[in-house]
Amino acid sequence: MGDSEVSGACEWSWEENKLFEVAIAAVGEKNSDRWEVVAAMIGGHKSAEDVYKHFMTLLHDLNLIESGYFDHTLEKVEQEEEEEEYVISSISLGS
Numbered sequence: 001m002g003d004s005e006v007s008g009a010c011e012w013s014w015e016e017n018k019l020f021e022v023a024i025a026a027v028g029e030k031n032s033d034r035w036e037v038v039a040a041m042i043g044g045h046k047s048a049e050d051v052y053k054h055f056m057t058l059l060h061d062l063n064l065i066e067s068g069y070f071d072h073t074l075e076k077v078e079q080e081e082e083e084e085e086y087v088i089s090s091i092s093l094g095s
Contacts, residue, residue, distance in 0.1 A: 012054060016042055016043070016045070016046070019041060020038065020051070020054060023038040024055065026041070027041070035052045036048045
């Protein structure tokens with residue numbers, strides 16, 4: 001069993017996340033097949049359950065940020081090839 005199966009999460013690529021964002025915006029909350037439609041719009045590599053769990057994780061993260069229990073800053077990270085990349089550094093302000 002892989003790490004993603006153990007944790008109950010599945011890996012999402014940058015492209016899948018972008019497709020997810022577009023699909024969530026396009027498919028209304030009142031659509032009874034919302035999660036199946038969103039999964040199909042992502043390319044069919046995620047199940048409706050994967051999509052729903054991803055959405056709930058996103059909502060949880062947003063609630064933490066909006067409540068002030070989670071703060072984040074961008075930090076500059078030097079790459080070997082001297083390319084600059086920014087990563088989010090997380091600081092938990094409460095439990």
